[in-house]
Amino acid sequence: xxxxxxxxxxxxxxxxxxxxxxxxxxxxxxxxxxxxxxxxxxxxxxxxxxxxxxxxxxxxxxxxxxxxxxxxxxxxxxxxxxxxxxxxxxxxxxxxxxxxxxxxxxxxxxxxxxxxxxxxxxxxxxxxxxxxxxxxxxxxxxxxxxxxxxxxxxxxxxxxxxxxxxxxxxxxxxxxxxxxxxxxxxxxxxxxxxxxxxxxxxxxxxxxxxxxxxxxxxxxxxxxxxxxxxxxxxxxxxxxxxxxxxxxxxxxxxxxxxxxxxxx
Amino acid sequence: xxxxxxxxxxxxxxxxxxxxxxxxxxxxxxxxxxxxxxxxxxxxxxxxxxxxxxxxxxxxxxxxxxxxxxxxxxxxxxxxxxxxxxxxxxxxxxxxxxxxxxxxxxxxxxxxxxxxxxxxxxxxxxxxxxxxxxxxxxxxxxxxxxxxxxxxxxxxxxxxxxxxxxxxxxxxxxxxxxxxxxxxxxxxxxxxxxxxxxxxxxxxxxxxxxxxxxxxxxxxxxxxxxxxxxxxxxxxxxxxxxxxxxxxxxxxxxxxx
Amino acid sequence: xxxxxxxxxxxxxxxxxxxxxxxxxxxxxxxxxxxxxxxxxxxxxxxxxxxxxxxxxxxxxxxxxxxxxxxxxxxxxxxxxxxxxxxxxxxxxxxxxxxxxxxxxxxxxxxxxxxxxxxxxxxxxxxxxxxxxxxxxxxxxxxxxxxxxxxxxxxxxxxxxxxxxxxxxxxxxxxxxxxxxxxxxxxxxxxxxxxxxxxxxxxxxxxxxxxxxxxxxxxxxxxxxxxxxxxxxxxxxxxxxxxxxxxxxxxxxxxxxxxxxxxxxxxxxxxxxx
Numbered sequence: 001x002x003x004x005x006x007x008x009x010x011x012x013x014x015x016x017x018x019x020x021x022x023x024x025x026x027x028x029x030x031x032x033x034x035x036x037x038x039x040x041x042x043x044x045x046x047x048x049x050x051x052x053x054x055x056x057x058x059x060x061x062x063x064x065x066x067x068x069x070x071x072x073x074x075x076x077x078x079x080x081x082x083x084x085x086x087x088x089x090x091x092x093x094x095x096x097x098x099x100x101x102x103x104x105x106x107x108x109x110x111x112x113x114x115x116x117x118x119x120x121x122x123x124x125x126x127x128x129x130x131x132x133x134x135x136x137x138x139x140x141x142x143x144x145x146x147x148x149x150x151x152x153x154x155x156x157x158x159x160x161x162x163x164x165x166x167x168x169x170x171x172x173x174x175x176x177x178x179x180x181x182x183x184x185x186x187x188x189x190x191x192x193x194x195x196x197x198x199x200x201x202x203x204x205x206x207x208x209x210x211x212x213x214x215x216x217x218x219x220x221x222x223x224x225x226x227x228x229x230x231x232x233x234x235x236x237x238x239x240x241x242x243x244x245x246x247x248x249x250x251x252x253x254x255x256x257x258x259x260x261x262x263x264x
Numbered sequence: 265x266x267x268x269x270x271x272x273x274x275x276x277x278x279x280x281x282x283x284x285x286x287x288x289x290x291x292x293x294x295x296x297x298x299x300x301x302x303x304x305x306x307x308x309x310x311x312x313x314x315x316x317x318x319x320x321x322x323x324x325x326x327x328x329x330x331x332x333x334x335x336x337x338x339x340x341x342x343x344x345x346x347x348x349x350x351x352x353x354x355x356x357x358x359x360x361x362x363x364x365x366x367x368x369x370x371x372x373x374x375x376x377x378x379x380x381x382x383x384x385x386x387x388x389x390x391x392x393x394x395x396x397x398x399x400x401x402x403x404x405x406x407x408x409x410x411x412x413x414x415x416x417x418x419x420x421x422x423x424x425x426x427x428x429x430x431x432x433x434x435x436x437x438x439x440x441x442x443x444x445x446x447x448x449x450x451x452x453x454x455x456x457x458x459x460x461x462x463x464x465x466x467x468x469x470x471x472x473x474x475x476x477x478x479x480x481x482x483x484x485x486x487x488x489x490x491x492x493x494x495x496x497x498x499x500x501x502x503x504x505x506x507x508x509x510x511x512x513x514x515x516x517x518x519x520x521x
Numbered sequence: 522x523x524x525x526x527x528x529x530x531x532x533x534x535x536x537x538x539x540x541x542x543x544x545x546x547x548x549x550x551x552x553x554x555x556x557x558x559x560x561x562x563x564x565x566x567x568x569x570x571x572x573x574x575x576x577x578x579x580x581x582x583x584x585x586x587x588x589x590x591x592x593x594x595x596x597x598x599x600x601x602x603x604x605x606x607x608x609x610x611x612x613x614x615x616x617x618x619x620x621x622x623x624x625x626x627x628x629x630x631x632x633x634x635x636x637x638x639x640x641x642x643x644x645x646x647x648x649x650x651x652x653x654x655x656x657x658x659x660x661x662x663x664x665x666x667x668x669x670x671x672x673x674x675x676x677x678x679x680x681x682x683x684x685x686x687x688x689x690x691x692x693x694x695x696x697x698x699x700x701x702x703x704x705x706x707x708x709x710x711x712x713x714x715x716x717x718x719x720x721x722x723x724x725x726x727x728x729x730x731x732x733x734x735x736x737x738x739x740x741x742x743x744x745x746x747x748x749x750x751x752x753x754x755x756x757x758x759x760x761x762x763x764x765x766x767x768x769x770x771x772x773x774x775x776x777x778x779x780x781x782x783x784x785x786x787x788x789x790x791x792x793x794x795x
Contacts, residue, residue, distance in 0.1 A: 055699055077701025087696035091714040091791040100710075104701030132791045152700050274634035282639045299658060360547035365555065371771040371778070373736040375649075376748075379755035379763045384573060459647030463737040466652055467752075474650070478741075481653035489653045497646035504645070 002068045002078070002155025002188045004031040004054060009063035011049050011214075023049050025213040026063070031188055033155075038191040038203035040252060042260055046214025047192050051158050054190060055081050067156055077104050080149035084161040086141045088133040094120075094144050095129040101152025119147035122181060139170035146181070156188045163198065175201060176236050183232055196252045201231075201239060206248075208255045217255055222248060301487040309487035310494070318488065319479045320471070327495050330461060330472035333389060334503075337396025338457045345404025345453075346446055350438050352405075353412025354430075366405065374399035374456065375463045387468045392461060399460025400453040407449025411442025440518070447514050451507040458500050473499075575761035583761035592762060593753035595745050600766075601773055603746040604735055607663060608777065611670025612731045619678030619727070620720060626679070627686025628712065640679070648673030648730060649737050661742045666735060673734040674727035681723025685716030718792070721785040728781055732774045747773065 011024040024046040031037050039047045052058040054065055056075040065072040067079060080101060088097050098119055099112040107115070120126050123143040133141050142162055149157055163171045175198055182189065193199050199206045204223035209216055225248065226232065231239045239245055283303055289295050290302035297305065313323040321329075352359040374395065381394040415438055423437050439446075465474025473492050480488025556577070562568040563576035571579060587597045595603070626633040651672045652665075659665035689712050697707045739748020747770050754762035 055695075057695055057699070075695070075698035077699070079699060081695070081699040083692055083696060085692055087692045089693060089696070089710065089714070091717075091789075092710075100697070100702070101700030104703070104706070134791075148700065158699075269631075271630060271634040274631050275638045278635045279638045279642075282642070357547065360544040361551040364548035364552055368771065371775040372767055373733045373770055373774065375733060375737040375740060376751060376767045376770050378740060379751055380574075380760075380767075382755065383758065383760065383763075455647070459649050459733075462647055463649040463652075463733075463740075466649065466737065467740045477650065477653040481656055484657070486654060486657050489657060493646050493650045493654065496650045497643075500647060501645040 001033045003033045003035075004029075004156060004188060004190065005066040006030070006050070006054070007064045007066065009050075009053065009065060010061050011046065011053060011058065012061040015061055022213040024053075025215050027214070027216055029207065029216060029219075031190060033188055034186040035205070036182060036189040036191065036203050037205045037207055038193055038199035039207045039209060040193060040196060040199045040256065041209030041214070041217075042211055042256060043194070044214075045209040045211040047209050048160055049214070050209075051081075051160055051190055051192050054156070055079050055158050057081075077101050077152050078154050079156040079158055080152045080154040082142075082145050082149050082157065082159040082162045084164045086133070086138075086145045086165070088141055088145055088148075090133050093130050093132055094125075094136070097133070097144055098147050098151050100148055101154075104152070115151045119151055122184075123147050123177070137170075138166050139174060142166065142174065143177070146178070150181070150185055150187075154187065156190070159189065159191045161192055161194065164194070171198075172236055178202060179232050196249055196256065197240060200245060200248050200252060201236060206252055208252060210259050217259070220248065220251060298484055298486065301490065306487045306490045306494075309485075310491040313488070313491060319476050323476070323491070323495065326471070326473045326476050326492075327499060330465065330474065331499060333392045333472065334396055334458055334461050336389070337393040337461065338400050338454055340393065341397045341400035341453060341457060342404050342450060345401050346408040347434075349405040349408025349410075349446075350412045350434060350442060353409045353415075353442070354434070354438060359409075366402075370402055372398075374460045375467070378464055378467050381464070382468045387470065392464050392469050392472070395464035396457045396461045400457030403449040403452040403456065404446075407445045407452075408442055411445030411449075412438050414445065415441035443514050444511075444518055447507070447511045451504065451511060454503050454507055455500065458496075458503060462496055571760060572758060573760065575764055579761040580764055583759070583765045587750070587762065587765055593745075593750040595750075597750075597765075597769060600745060600747045600750050601769060604739070604748070604770075605773055605777065607666045607746065608670060608728075608731045608735050611667045611735070612674045612728055614667070615671045615674035615727060615731075616678050616724060619675045620682045620723070623679040623682025623720075623723070624686055624712075624716070627683040627689075627716070628708075633683075644676060648676070648734050652734075652738050652741050655738070656742065661744065666738045666743070666746075669734050669738050670731045673730040677726035677730060678720075678723045681719050681726065682716065685719025685723075686712060688719070689715045714791075717789055721781075721789065724781060724785075725778070728777060729774075732770070732777075736770055 006027055006029040009024065009027045010022065013021045013023055027050060039050065041047045049058060053060050054067070054072065056072050056079065060072070072079075089100065092100070095116050098116050099107070102112050102115060116129055120129060123146070125140060125143055128136065128140070133144065136144070142165075146162070163174050166174060179202065191199070191202055200222055204221075204226070206220045206222060207216055208218045208220065225244050229242065229244060231242075231245075286300075287302050287304070290297065290300060290305075301309070310323070316322075317325075319326070348362070352362055377398040378391075378395055381391040381398075385391040385394050419437050419441060420433060423433050428436065461472070462474040462477075465472040466478055469475060473496055477489050477492040480486070480492060559574075560577050563571070563574060564578060575583070583592075584597075586592060587600075589596070591597075591599070593600070622636065626636055648669060651669050655665040655668045659668055693711050693715060694707060697711045702710065735746070736748045736751070739746040740752050743749040743752075747766055751763060751766035751770070754760075754766055
């Protein structure tokens, strides 16, 4: 059971200094085991900071984050992160990148070979095992990064705008792929994005954040609609044309626009 | 996060340790004063050399004559290396002609030119300037070349379509475009040129701050050698700080950093 | 970034082959022209006297002499072996100390704070300025050369390793941590490889500095070595031998540099060709 509990968490940069900056103020959120949530919000709302605190890459100023009941004190393989810049090790081949996290828990050679074969097939990139990242396209590189995180076998997957650096077509394909992959390998996922479509299409629940300081504005349920209409069995373009989808998208949009209105 | 020990304390303790050990081993007689004099002896020697001539001149006079030579050789290297590098970046044929010769030249250690420099230009100012030149030339040329190659082709084309002559392209597009890279190269050049001069003064030139060291060495006076080393280091540092100032100014103006 | 038009790529690739050939032709032609000009101005027209620059014939004769009979206390091979040996000993010692030190300075700010002040005091002193002190300490033998080579090669090793480690990409360290890598693995599998291009830059500069310093040190005083041959030839006003020694220094330096470049290529295979 890998649920994430974010318990009255605040993040204050320069705490104790002359000019403390409150990035996140008293966020409460519970992500259930094997639930997929996406987090959207205007830039500066602290969504990436929130994810990095769950990853253990940033410290929590107030409150506590618990994953599978244990307080987060630092990064660990139970919470693998997929980064926007892929963060593949350029000096490692695709194979070596995929097994990086598995080696942390001392997986055997057979286990690793098996995983490489499995994930390369799952990601539809057989025959690339011995290539270096720079020989792959951006979309392919991100597939490897996703495979690396899945292969680590974490209870929680944290994704920080993983498709943000990809072109529009590749991005759409990757969104579909992610739905397919996560259906077969369900994990607790926290997906940070600034694309409303992406958030609604992928998630069971969409968390809309606001800024000054960062807080949760609303949490919108998508799972019931998705299951009722069997989104995951249809192509992404068809899903996005459904009235239910456009309705949910509009709902998220309005929440975002309310906050941007003041600045734009 | 607060650290148990602030960082500056590490820095301070390291300096205290460095000079403390130096003074300690010399005062306790662990090393002979003919091998390593104490910091105090060196300081006394430095003051003496400022007041009484050694090897024919006061300390600062030696230093100044070295510095003037440096300026001559360095200026010459920049005056030839930078335009040549820019032109190589602009004209492929020139690039193809000069590059193999230049590559061969680069492998000759600058000080290996000392004998020819002395034979051609004598062991006075001329020979020294040539040695500085050979030391400082390469980075001037390479960085001007790289800088020119990195200048946006569209800028050159824009100048051409507005009827600029090759001279105007060189002075108004290539030079300013490559300037950040050139200035970075000049800094490297200056360091190498300054060091080449010291080498030349150690080997053939019978004056200047390097010559002071050789005299100190043959007089078995390590305090004289160390004093000269410190002066050389100080002048090198001043040259570098000066050029770094130019570098930052250029960067700020061109790249808004 | 250079903007590229998709259609322009194949055309560029085609143009590339003949251009390589052209540059080789131009390069060879230039060198041949220079050699001919050298021969004409010295042997044929006598524009440059033998006391200024040797003729090609005199150069070959000097090469033959130092190769077979020897000059300045040894044959060419003996001089080369001596110089290369000293460069390697000094360079390798400097690298063996400098790279780990630079690594630690980049990895731990406390070590940096401790080492930096002394470094700042000593660094502006050009390595060549250590030669007289080295002679006072170690006299004219091998030890004084190894010492000054060490000093000159040490600084670039430390600085570049330090810079490389400081610039290790943060998101790669994070990627390793979130996939459960231990501290040792992060150092071995992220810090070292990501810093290795800079470390090699440092090694290249160190090697170059080693040769410069060695030549200077041997010119100041030595019993054997290429610098010694150069110095003797200068004393004898033997311009052909000066040139032989210079060429030998250049070739030895080039060979060691190529060796290092090979090693670099082997270690950093993963890098995209620029």
